Amino acid sequence: MTESEKNEIHAHVQAIAAILYKDTESREPEKLTSLEGIEIAVREQMQNCVSKDIGIFLSKQAREQNLVGEEK
Template sequence: MSPEDQAALAQHSREIAKILHRNSPPEAVDTLEGIETTVRQQMLEHVSPEVGIFLSKRAPKPNGDAPGS
């Protein structure tokens, strides 16, 4: 990954974190366990589906391990 892409990813990740924090119940982020649980739930519910949709739009490249390769 290029340094520019790494910087952009870090910046966007911080923005995502701000949005998720803003939309978390205050009591959910009072403890390390609460933060971990809340982050995991929000990532699975909001972030992962968006990344999955983006990646699924790209045709998979065949690899040497697939049957018939």
């Protein structure tokens, strides 16, 4: 991964974090008052929003690679 790609990922992660923070703050602001609450909120957001989409992306990539391998 190039330095440019790392910087791009960092910028996107910062944007995602801002959205998820705003969402948690508007729905459950009490979670943002302790380290435990923040950890729970981050875990929930990762499971509900981020991990699911990454998993879907990775499974599509794996299927495409399998299809390409089968064509040989």
